[in-house]
Structure formats: C-alpha cells, structure tokens
Amino acid sequence: MDHTNIAPEQRPQHNGAPPAPARRAHRYERPKVAVDTVLFVVDGGRLKTYLVQLKSGPLRGKWAFPGGLVRVGEMLDDAARRQLLSTTGLECAYLEQLFTFGDPSRDPRAHVVSVAYMALISDPARVAVPSHKYAAGGWYEVPGQLPPLAYDHALIADYALSRLKAKLAYTNIAAFVLPKSFTFKELEDLYAAILGRSLDRRNFRRRIAAMGLLKKLPVKRYGPHRPAGLYSFRKQTLQVVQML
Amino acid sequence: MDHTNIAPEQRPQHNGAPPAPARRAHRYERPKVAVDTVLFVVDGGRLKTYLVQLKSGPLRGKWAFPGGLVRVGEMLDDAARRQLLSTTGLECAYLEQLFTFGDPSRDPRAHVVSVAYMALISDPARVAVPSHKYAAGGWYEVPGQLPPLAYDHALIADYALSRLKAKLAYTNIAAFVLPKSFTFKELEDLYAAILGRSLDRRNFRRRIAAMGLLKKLPVKRYGPHRPAGLYSFRKQTLQVVQML
DNA sequence: ATCCGGATGTGTCAACTTGACACAAAGGGT
DNA sequence: ACCCTTTGTGTCAAGTTGACACATCCGGAT
Numbered sequence: 001m002d003h004t005n006i007a008p009e010q011r012p013q014h015n016g017a018p019p020a021p022a023r024r025a026h027r028y029e030r031p032k033v034a035v036d037t038v039l040f041v042v043d044g045g046r047l048k049t050y051l052v053q054l055k056s057g058p059l060r061g062k063w064a065f066p067g068g069l070v071r072v073g074e075m076l077d078d079a080a081r082r083q084l085l086s087t088t089g090l091e092c093a094y095l096e097q098l099f100t101f102g103d104p105s106r107d108p109r110a111h112v113v114s115v116a117y118m119a120l121i122s123d124p125a126r127v128a129v130p131s132h133k134y135a136a137g138g139w140y141e142v143p144g145q146l147p148p149l150a151y152d153h154a155l156i157a158d159y160a161l162s163r164l165k166a167k168l169a170y171t172n173i174a175a176f177v178l179p180k181s182f183t184f185k186e187l188e189d190l191y192a193a194i195l196g197r198s199l200d201r202r203n204f205r206r207r208i209a210a211m212g213l214l215k216k217l218p219v220k221r222y223g224p225h226r227p228a229g230l231y232s233f234r235k236q237t238l239q240v241v242q243m244l
Numbered sequence: 245m246d247h248t249n250i251a252p253e254q255r256p257q258h259n260g261a262p263p264a265p266a267r268r269a270h271r272y273e274r275p276k277v278a279v280d281t282v283l284f285v286v287d288g289g290r291l292k293t294y295l296v297q298l299k300s301g302p303l304r305g306k307w308a309f310p311g312g313l314v315r316v317g318e319m320l321d322d323a324a325r326r327q328l329l330s331t332t333g334l335e336c337a338y339l340e341q342l343f344t345f346g347d348p349s350r351d352p353r354a355h356v357v358s359v360a361y362m363a364l365i366s367d368p369a370r371v372a373v374p375s376h377k378y379a380a381g382g383w384y385e386v387p388g389q390l391p392p393l394a395y396d397h398a399l400i401a402d403y404a405l406s407r408l409k410a411k412l413a414y415t416n417i418a419a420f421v422l423p424k425s426f427t428f429k430e431l432e433d434l435y436a437a438i439l440g441r442s443l444d445r446r447n448f449r450r451r452i453a454a455m456g457l458l459k460k461l462p463v464k465r466y467g468p469h470r471p472a473g474l475y476s477f478r479k480q481t482l483q484v485v486q487m488l
Numbered sequence: 489a490t491c492c493g494g495a496t497g498t499g500t501c502a503a504c505t506t507g508a509c510a511c512a513a514a515g516g517g518t
Numbered sequence: 519a520c521c522c523t524t525t526g527t528g529t530c531a532a533g534t535t536g537a538c539a540c541a542t543c544c545g546g547a548t
Binding site: 029030031032033069070071072073074075076097099100102103104111113115 | 273274275276277313314315316317318319320341343344346347348355357359
C-alpha cells in the first residue's frame with residue numbers, strides 16, 4: 001500500500017494523548033479510504049503471497065501488500081483490481097473483501113482506513129512485473145517468515161490466511177487457484193499446502209465427493225506411474241455448500 | 245446514517261457510463277468514510293432493530309440504521325459507538341464489524357464508503373431517546389416488514405442477521421443480549437427468536453452444555469410453576485468454541 | 489516378456505454426533 | 519389434596535468422522 005498524494009496538513013495528531021476527540025482538524029478533513037490486497041498463489045505445493053517494498057516515506061524499506069487509495073466514483077472491488085494490475089500486472093481470478101482496518105495510527109502519515117481484500121490467481125502466468133512505484137516486489141511463502149511489514153499488514157496477513165483456510169472447508173474456492181483440470185492429488189496437495197498439514201487421502205476424497213462440486217473428466221493424465229483421473233469444478237463461480 | 249457536511253461538488257458522476265476511470269474530480273477529492281450500525285435487541289421473545297427516519301436530503305422520509313461519518317483520528321469502533329450513543333442514547337454491550345459497502349451510487353449525494361457494524365445491547369434500559377437529528381426513531385421486528393430503507397441498508401440488514409445467526413452456533417454471543425443470569429428457557433427462546441424457528445429443548449440443552457460456556461448458579465427462579473435453574477455465561481467477553 | 493517401483497484408487501469399522509421422541513418432577517394456585 | 523403448567527431428563531437409530539492397508543496401473547528397466 002502506498003498512500004501517495006497525502007497532504008501534509010492532514011496528518012492526525014498522535015501525540016500519545018488518550019482517544020482525543022480529534023476535532024481540531026479542519027471541518028472538511030476526513031479519513032481516506034484505501035484497499036490492500038493479499039494475493040495468494042500456490043506454486044510447487046507452497047502457498048505464497050506477493051509483497052512490494054516501499055520506496056519512500058517514513059516506512060521506506062518496509063514491505064506491504066499491493067494497495068492504494070480508492071478514487072471517487074470507484075467501486076472498492078475495482079480499486080483492488082486496479083491496484084493489483086498496476087502493481088503486479090496480474091488479473092485475479094477471485095477477489096473477496098476481508099475486513100476494514102481503521103486505526104488512525106496504522107499509517108504514520110495520515111488517517112487511512114484500509115479495506116483489506118484477498119485475491120487468488122490460477123497459477124499460470126504469474127509473471128509479476130515489478131512496478132516502478134516500488135523498490136522491489138516478490139513472492140513470499142506463507143505461513144513463514146515474511147519480511148518486515150509496514151502498517152498493520154501483519155494483521156491483514158493473518159486474517160487473510162485464516163479466511164482462506166476456512167473457506168476451503170465449505171466452498172469451491174480451490175477452483176480459483178487450480179487450472180481447469182487437475183488430479184485429486186493436486187487438489188489434496190493444495191489443501192495441504194494451505195492448511196499447513198497433511199490429509200488422509202481416502203477421507204479427503206470422501207469429503208470432497210460429499211461436497212459434490214467436482215466433475216470427473218473422461219481423460220487421464222499419464223506419467224511414469226499409474227495414470228491419474230482428471231477432474232474439474234462444475235462451476236467456476238464461488239459455490240457454498242450448506243452445512244448447518 | 246446521515247452524511248452531513250458533504251460538499252455538493254463532491255458528488256460522483258453517475259451518468260450511466262460504464263465503470264469510468266472517475267478521475268475528472270479534483271486531485272484531492274476522495275470518498276468519505278462512514279459507519280452504520282445494526283443494533284439488535286431481543287424484547288419479549290422478538291428480535292428487533294433500531295431505525296431512524298431521515299429528516300432531509302434526497303432520501304428524506306426513508307429509514308436507516310444509526311450511523312455517520314468517521315472523524316479524522318477516530319477508530320472505526322469508536323465512531324460506531326459515538327453515533328449509536330448520540331442517536332439512541334444507548335451504549336452497546338457488543339460491537340462487531342460486518343462488512344464495508346463502497347458502491348459509489350449507494351448514497352446519491354456523494355461517494356461514501358460505509359463500514360457496517362452489528363451491535364447488541366442487553367435489554368434493560370432500552371429507552372432510546374430519539375435524536376433531534378432525525379424525524380423519528382423506533383424498534384422494528386426482524387425478520388419482518390421494515391419501513392423503506394435508505395442507501396443499501398436492506399443489504400446491511402440481511403448481512404447483520406445472517407452473521408448474528410451464524411455466531412449463535414459457535415460463540416457465547418448470546419451473553420450480550422441476556423441479563424447476567426437467566427434460565428435455560430430464556431436462552432432457548434432467545435435462540436429461537438433469532439433463528440426464527442423453534443428448537444428441541446433436550447437437544448438444545450445438550451448442545452449448549454457441550455459448548456461449556458455456561459455456569460450453573462446455585463439459585464433458582466421461583467414462579468407459579470416448577471422453579472427454573474439459573475445460569476450465567478462463564479465469560480462476558482466473546483468466546484469462540486473450536487469446531488473443525 | 490517379465491519384473492519392479494512408485495503413485496493412484498478404494499472399503500471397513502469403531503467412536504462420535506445429530507435429530508427425533510415422552511414422561512416424571514416441582515412448585516403455586518385453587 | 520388435587521390440578522395446572524413449566525422444568526428437567528435419557529434412549530435409540532441414522533449419519534458422520536477419523537483411523538487404517540492393500541490392490542491396481544503404468545512406465546521403465548532387465
């Protein structure tokens with residue numbers, strides 16, 4: 001996230017005072033709205049997320065998720081997509097709002113309310129072209145050591161991962177990270193990578209079958225061992241299975 | 245929600261054009277941030293929510309959840325509490341962020357991004373003193389016929405109710421709607437009112453007991469019939485029970 | 489042609505959970 | 519003493535979950 005265009009006179013006063021009424025500011029002064037997006041990809045059985053390194057400002061050198069200010073007239077989702085595209089060159093297959101972080105001190109420069117998003121891309125062309133707006137950009141394995149994060153992005157990272165884990169259980173969200181067709185083993189490895197633990201193959205197949213979201217394709221993938229049946233998701237839009 | 249102090253030149257252009265870049269606005273023009281809170285109470289076995297009627301503006305006469313613009317330097321939660329207090333005179337026992345609605349056309353006057361909250365009060369003094377900022381205010385049963393809602397508040401209402409229902413299943417969120425001590429029947433009626441269906445008494449007791457969030461008090465409530473044992477929640481903060 | 493290696497694909501059983509269901513107990517009121 | 523109404527409790531069948539082992543299939547090597 002890089003909140004450019006923040007006028008210096010709009011900095012909030014964070015002088016250690018208790019929750020001040022914060023009304024000494026100009027009458028029309030208001031918090032700004034940003035979006036920050038946690039972009040996930042599964043690469044080689046590892047779950048990874050994209051971070052950019054800030055080039056300037058008090059947080060120079062710290063890392064952050066792609067994001068930026070929302071424009072007037074712009075949908076929040078569109079802002080997230082726009083920032084993602086301009087920062088990484090990637091168009092996400094899935095985008096979901098997570099939570100809104102509004103602590104006035106989360107950004108030392110100004111009061112910026114940030115709507116956090118989670119995005120998924122189906123692996124193929126993950127050629128993230130580093131934006132010139134940032135010092136660097138790259139994929140980091142998660143859960144794992146991330147570089148020092150700016151703002152409250154460590155919170156956002158935790159939140160995104162837990163949401164992603166939860167959604168695996170009752171949606172076809174995996175459809176957005178996998179290619180059109182895939183083997184059961186690939187699906188299992190995806191779940192294992194995201195959940196951070198291995199799964200029992202038989203029980204996993206039973207569970208997935210019970211969800212009824214898969215379609216068995218009449219082809220197999222041949223390799224040096226027994227061929228694996230190929231599957232695809234029935235729907236390419238998010239499906240939620242009932243589980244009262 | 246009443247977004248006062250919105251300068252007229254800050255209206256977005258909604259002229260039917262496709263998702264326009266929306267950049268003809270002034271460089272420093274940005275969406276505003278508001279909070280809107282769905283306040284729930286259970287009264288006489290009925291779930292109700294508080295609405296205010298707008299006094300002026302293009303949506304005059306429509307009803308809305310209490311809310312308003314966030315100030316610079318203010319936490320989102322604090323903004324929600326402040327609006328709730330100034331609108332109803334009530335302090336909520338529980339407050340939870342739901343979702344952020346950012347459609348630029350949700351408010352015809354300006355682009356206002358609204359962070360929706362759900363709040364609960366433990367019934368006693370629900371003497372909502374109507375604020376002079378609104379034409380009227382009152383409790384409406386939900387689910388049920390609500391008056392015509394402004395903005396996208398019908399969406400928010402649905403979202404809040406479904407979140408509340410879901411949380412009953414795996415948290416002690418009921419603690420914030422009930423008095424300190426209560427009978428099992430009162431708890432059951434609360435669940436029934438919120439879920440909108442009756443529950444089997446024996447199965448309900450089994451489930452609640454399994455959650456392990458209740459404490460049996462050594463007193464009983466005497467009435468015209470068999471006395472009922474009194475219970476209280478062990479913790480008065482939100483507890484989430486594991487259910488993988 | 490046969491064998492081997494390694495990944496794919498399948499069934500059972502015990503433990504637990506869920507939903508349906510009926511009757512006894514405890515008071516106050518008459 | 520009896521009645522009325524509400525509270526409080528157990529069982530059983532059906533379904534679900536987690537643990538567990540072995541046969542199948544193909545390519546490649548012998």
